[in-house]
Amino acid sequence: MSFEVKHLQKKFGDKQVVEDLSFELKEPGVYALLGTNGAGKSTSIRMILGILAKDHGEVLLDGEKFDTRKVNVGYLAEERGLYPKYPIMDQLLYFASLKGLSTDVAMERIKYWGERLKVTEYLFPERKKGKKVKKVTADQLSKGNQQKIQLMAALISDPQFLILDEPLSGLDPVNTELFKSVIHEEIDKKKYIIMSSHQMPVIEEFCEDITILNRGKVVVCGNLNEIKKSYGRVNLFVKCDEDINNIISELGIKVVNDTPAGIQLKVRDEQEAKNLMKRLNEENKTIVRFELRELSLHEIFLESVNGNVEDSQKLSSEDMMEEKVSE
Amino acid sequence: MNKGDFRGFKQVFLFEFMTGIKKTSFKVFLLILCAMAFFVSPILILIGNMHGDKDSGNGKKEKSSIESVYVYDETDLLIDYDLLRKKALYKEVSFIKDNKMSYEDASAKLKEDSNHNNLVIKTEYDKKNGFDVTIVTSKKSDIKDSELTKFQKDYSDFYRAEVLKNLDVSKNDYEYLSKDINVEVMTSSKNGTFAKESKGISMDDYFIMIAGLMVVFMLINMSASNVATSIATEKSSRVIEFLLTGTRPLALLLGKISARLLETLITTVAVYSSYYLSQIFCLILEADNLPASGTQGEIMAVASIWETITISKLLIAVVYFLAGLILFSIIGALTGASVSKLDELQDAFKTYSFFLVACVYVDMFLIIMMLRSADFGFFQNFCAICPITGAFITPALVLTGKISTMTGFFALMVIIITVVVVYIFAAAVYESMLLYQGKRLKIKDVVTLMKKQVVE
Numbered sequence: 001m002s003f004e005v006k007h008l009q010k011k012f013g014d015k016q017v018v019e020d021l022s023f024e025l026k027e028p029g030v031y032a033l034l035g036t037n038g039a040g041k042s043t044s045i046r047m048i049l050g051i052l053a054k055d056h057g058e059v060l061l062d063g064e065k066f067d068t069r070k071v072n073v074g075y076l077a078e079e080r081g082l083y084p085k086y087p088i089m090d091q092l093l094y095f096a097s098l099k100g101l102s103t104d105v106a107m108e109r110i111k112y113w114g115e116r117l118k119v120t121e122y123l124f125p126e127r128k129k130g131k132k133v134k135k136v137t138a139d140q141l142s143k144g145n146q147q148k149i150q151l152m153a154a155l156i157s158d159p160q161f162l163i164l165d166e167p168l169s170g171l172d173p174v175n176t177e178l179f180k181s182v183i184h185e186e187i188d189k190k191k192y193i194i195m196s197s198h199q200m201p202v203i204e205e206f207c208e209d210i211t212i213l214n215r216g217k218v219v220v221c222g223n224l225n226e227i228k229k230s231y232g233r234v235n236l237f238v239k240c241d242e243d244i245n246n247i248i249s250e251l252g253i254k255v256v257n258d259t260p261a262g263i264q265l266k267v268r269d270e271q272e273a274k275n276l277m278k279r280l281n282e283e284n285k286t287i288v289r290f291e292l293r294e295l296s297l298h299e300i301f302l303e304s305v306n307g308n309v310e311d312s313q314k315l316s317s318e319d320m321m322e323e324k325v326s327e
Numbered sequence: 328m329n330k331g332d333f334r335g336f337k338q339v340f341l342f343e344f345m346t347g348i349k350k351t352s353f354k355v356f357l358l359i360l361c362a363m364a365f366f367v368s369p370i371l372i373l374i375g376n377m378h379g380d381k382d383s384g385n386g387k388k389e390k391s392s393i394e395s396v397y398v399y400d401e402t403d404l405l406i407d408y409d410l411l412r413k414k415a416l417y418k419e420v421s422f423i424k425d426n427k428m429s430y431e432d433a434s435a436k437l438k439e440d441s442n443h444n445n446l447v448i449k450t451e452y453d454k455k456n457g458f459d460v461t462i463v464t465s466k467k468s469d470i471k472d473s474e475l476t477k478f479q480k481d482y483s484d485f486y487r488a489e490v491l492k493n494l495d496v497s498k499n500d501y502e503y504l505s506k507d508i509n510v511e512v513m514t515s516s517k518n519g520t521f522a523k524e525s526k527g528i529s530m531d532d533y534f535i536m537i538a539g540l541m542v543v544f545m546l547i548n549m550s551a552s553n554v555a556t557s558i559a560t561e562k563s564s565r566v567i568e569f570l571l572t573g574t575r576p577l578a579l580l581l582g583k584i585s586a587r588l589l590e591t592l593i594t595t596v597a598v599y600s601s602y603y604l605s606q607i608f609c610l611i612l613e614a615d616n617l618p619a620s621g622t623q624g625e626i627m628a629v630a631s632i633w634e635t636i637t638i639s640k641l642l643i644a645v646v647y648f649l650a651g652l653i654l655f656s657i658i659g660a661l662t663g664a665s666v667s668k669l670d671e672l673q674d675a676f677k678t679y680s681f682f683l684v685a686c687v688y689v690d691m692f693l694i695i696m697m698l699r700s701a702d703f704g705f706f707q708n709f710c711a712i713c714p715i716t717g718a719f720i721t722p723a724l725v726l727t728g729k730i731s732t733m734t735g736f737f738a739l740m741v742i743i744i745t746v747v748v749v750y751i752f753a754a755a756v757y758e759s760m761l762l763y764q765g766k767r768l769k770i771k772d773v774v775t776l777m778k779k780q781v782v783e
Contacts, residue, residue, distance in 0.1 A: 051571040053758070068572045069331040075572045081565030086346060097338040098573040153569060 001062055002026050003161070003192055008047050008057035010040070010216075017043045019216045021057070023209070028190040030183075030206045032197065032224075034297075035213035036305055041196040042078050044213070045165055048194065049075060072099070074159035078166045078196070080150050087135030088149050089123055092156060099157035109156050117148040117178065144175050151179065155186070162186055162193045168202055180205070200298040210297075212304050219304040224297065231295040236265040236273050239289040240280065247279050262289055335574030339582025343557065347590050356549070357594055364601035368609045392444050392470050393478065395421040397437075399430040399449040402458070404493045411485045416477075434463045444468045446478075450486070460486065532727060533698045539723040540694065543648065544687050546594065547718060550587040550652050551659030551683075552676070557583055558663030558761070559672045567761055576758045584656045591652055636726055643735045644722035650742045651718025655683070657746070657753050664760035665768040675767055682715075690720040697729070708734060714742040 008021040018040040025031050033041045046052035048059050049068050059066040068075075083091055089110070096106035114120040122136045122145065138146060147170065154162065167183065168176050183206060186193060197203050203210065204224070212220040220227060236253075238244065239262035248255060248265065253272060257264040267273045273292045280287055295303070347353055400406060408422035426433060433447045447463040462479065464470060491501050528536070561567040570579060662679045666672050693710045710716045711730050717738050725735035756773060 046568070049572050051568060069335075069575070073572055075569060077565060077568040079565040079568070081561075081567070081569055083560065083566055084564060090342075090346070094338065094342045095569065097342075098335060098570065100334060150569075 001192075002060075003066070004058075004060040005044075005048060006058050006060065008044060008059070009055045010043055010047060010052070011055055017216050018047065018213075019218075021211065021213070021218055023211050023221060025192050025194075025209075028187075028192050029208055030187060030193040030195055032195050032203045032207035032210040033213065034196070034198075034200075034203060034210055034301055038215070039213040039305075040216040041213060042165055045163055045194065045196065049073065049163065071161060072157050072159045073161045073163065074154035074157060076151055076154040076162075076164045076167055078169075080147055082138035082146055082149060084139040085137055088138055088141070089135060091138065092123075092149065092153060095153045096156045101157055106156065109158070110152070113152040113155060116182070117152060119145055119148050119152075122149075144171055147171060148175070151182065155182075160191060162191055164193065164195045166197055167195065168197065168199060200296065200301060204297050212301055214305045220300065227300060228294045228297075231300060233270055233273075233292050233294045234267055235293050235295065235299075236267050236276070237289060237291040237293075238263050238265060238276070238280075238287070241286040241288060244280065244283075244285055247276070247283060247285075251276055251279065267292070331573075332575050332578040335578040336582045336585075339570075339574060339579050340585045343583050343586035344589055347553065347586055348593075353590065357597060360594065360598045361601040364598045365605040365608075368602075368605050369612065372609060372612065390418070391416045391420055391478070392474060393417070393420050393446060394443050395423055395445045397426045397428075397433050397445065397447045398422055398424045399426070399433070399447065400424070402450060402452045404490060406486070406489045410489070411481070414481065417481070437463055437465050439465075444470050446470075448482070458486070458490075528694075528697045528727075528729070530698070533694060536694045536697075536720075536723050536727065537691070540687065540690055540719055542598075543651075543719050543722065544683070546591050547652055547655045548680075548683060550591050551655040551662075551679075553587050553590075553659075554583050554656045555659040555663030555672065555676070555679075556669075558660055559666050559669050562664065562667055562761065563669040571761070576761055577754050580657075580660055580753075580757060583660070584653060587656055588649060588652060592649075637732075639732055640725050640728075640735065643732065643739050644725045647717070647725070647735070647739050647742060648722045650739070650746050651714070651721075654714060654718060654742065654746050654749060657749050658682075661753055661757070661760065661773065664757060664763075665773060667763065667767070671767045678770065686715045687719055689716050693720065711735070712738045712741050714745040717742060 003025040005021060005023050008018055009016070010018040021040075021044050023031060033044060035041045043052065047054045047057075048066070050059075050066070051068075061071060082088070092110050093103060093106055096109070097103075101109070110123060111120075114123045122141060125133055125136055127133045138149070141149065151167070154164070164183070168179055171179060180202070183193070183195075187206065193206075195203070195206065208224055209222065210220070210224050210227070211218055244263070245255075245258075248263070251272070253276060254266045255263060256266050265276075267276075270292065277287075277290060280290075396408075398406075398408065408424070411417050412420060412422065428436065430447065430449050437445060437447050445465070445468070449461045449463075451459045451461075453459070460482065462475070462482075464475065487505075488501070491504060496504065558567075561570065574582075658679065662675050663672065666675050690710055693707060697707070707724070707730065711721045711724050711734060721730075721735065721738050721742075724730045725732070725738075730738075760768060760773070
């Protein structure tokens with residue numbers, strides 16, 4: 001089965017919101033759509049789902065028009081939506097019925113996902129002696145629990161295609177882990193998943209292929225490892241007990257950031273890093289840390305969106321310092 | 328509509344209907360309407376009874392609160408007031424003819440007198456105006472208005488009988504003379520046929536039509552508001568995006584409107600059933616008094632309206648009412664889709680409500696004009712045929728026979744075509760409006776969107 005998005009375009013008035021978006025999922029896995037706010041991720045997802053008309057382009061499944069009313073699709077929208085005043089159980093049964101599920105099957109799945117996502121007490125409130133069972137409505141739930149119910153709604157039909165728009169935003173660490181484990185389960189079930197997120201570590205954890213959108217334009221697209229390789233290993237983190245600034249300036253290496261936790265350098269290639277290591281050894285410096293690494297997705301994202309490598313790297317180095325401290 | 332759309336429509340319909348009828352507001356509203364329909368007539372009868380509107384025919388011999396009547400008869404006729412006293416009601420009333428005081432003094436004294444329920448009656452005759460009877464009472468007296476009205480009528484009948492007796496009219500002649508003369512004006516057409524010249528509607532018809540107009544307005548307004556609120560809630564809570572992955576927008580719209588239609592039908596049937604039961608209850612309650620009571624006269628008036636109803640009229644009226652409901656529900660749906668937040672709905676409703684109320688006012692103007700004169704044929708037909716005004720009044724005009732079945736059928740065709748056209752135009756913009764998030768769309772924005780989508 002192959003899923004193709006070809007040359008999607010959308011304009012709102014004079015503003016080009018999505019410009020020529022194309023990607024392909026040849027096999028089950030997770031495809032990531034990245035971009036800043038207003039980059040066109042949600043619009044692209046809505047066009048893929050067919051809930052928003054495309055100005056140009058097509059979405060194909062095995063060469064035929066992708067129709068969400070014919071294919072089993074689960075969708076977790078960025079803007080979470082539940083009827084605030086209706087019982088959550090009624091809502092889930094309604095959403096399941098819209099996907100063609102019988103009440104019995106829907107109830108079975110609600111039970112399963114209720115236990116899996118730890119919301120059973122809200123779905124099946126206990127009957128208190130002599131009192132009528134009061135159904136729990138959406139507005140009685142916390143934001144995190146509402147998000148769980150929405151994830152249940154997306155998964156209740158056991159969809160072949162899953163579209164998750166910012167699935168982990170606003171969740172606490174415990175629930176983030178819970179959601180991640182559910183997404184891993186779905187990946188293991190060989191599902192086709194399209195995910196958008198601002199959280200780069202999440203994307204790196206789940207996705208092999210990505211598209212970065214900036215103001216509607218595709219700025220980076222392809223396999224994540226290959227993209228990283230194409231940028232090369234140019235980030236060098238060095239920490240010595242002695243002052244090494246004179247050696248760095250002698251070799252003409254660019255300093256990106258200098259903090260007590262270490263110096264972040266930008267080398268032209270791996271040979272330049274080797275030269276620095278050689279000089280440090282010759283000078284008998286005590287090397288505490290010497291790490292040469294490729295750009296993180298976060299850096300690639302910032303560079304492709306801002307076009308400013310130094311800024312992106314600087315931010316990245318701060319992250320690295322934080323990581324170091326936490327270690 | 329393919330299989331998937333039909334499933335979507337069915338599920339939306341079931342969900343909307345079930346959640347709609349489970350709402351406390353719906354239950355309370357239905358209960359209030361049914362209670363009103365059931366209890367209004369019996370309460371009116373009870374009030375009527377309390378005011379002594381009935382005095383005969385029920386076997387009860389009530390006593391008039393009038394104590395004495397001072398009679399000043401300036402005609403030359405011999406009037407035997409004892410005959411009036413033969414009526415049980417006036418059995419204990421004294422008719423004093425040889426009062427020593429002048430009429431003016433007696434009237435003046437009566438105005439100051441608060442201790443007795445007395446009346447002063449002066450009867451005059453002149454060739455030009457006929458008999459003039461003046462009845463004077465004290466403001467402080469306990470005689471009720473309804474009792475005075477009854478006395479006025481009884482005295483008038485009694486006096487007429489006495490006048491005829493003075494003229495030596497035999498009993499047979501009297502019966503002959505006392506019959507009403509009904510005059511009917513007919514208008515002839517070019518082909519030689521005669522048609523009854525229509526008169527203005529009666530007061531009973533007027534009240535029934537106004538009440539009908541209000542009920543239809545309430546049902547249409549309630550249905551359209553519910554559709555608008557439901558759509559605005561889905562947009563505001565962003566449920567709409569999830570729904571649209573499995574359902575087409577128009578199936579969603581149809582499901583909502585159908586659910587509201589069924590709710591309204593249930594309400595209407597429940598209210599009319601309550602009213603029908605109430606009428607049976609009233610008939611049982613006051614079976615013996617029907618001809619006497621004014622309140623029951625109203626019941627008869629309502630019943631007389633039903634006499635003009637035929638199956639075809641009923642069918643046209645029901646279908647027309649449903650078409651009107653659909654028309655305004657589509658407009659309500661667009662109103663709901665024009666906002667992104669539930670808070671903005673009230674603002675959006677201002678224009679919608681103004682439009683709705685303006686249509687109802689036009690209809691109300693027609694009913695008021697119909698009360699005064701029947702010479703509003705063109706305006707009446709316009710209101711009936713124009714779908715936005717007809718939605719509220721045409722069913723009543725058809726049922727009461729104020730417009731012909733043919734005109735009703737023509738009006739029905741017009742509203743059905745209008746509903747289809749409005750649906751097509753609404754369909755063009757509804758999808759875009761549903762997903763639109765931002766400032767409230769105003770009428771001109773919707774029209775621009777409509778032009779763009781329809782033309783393109």
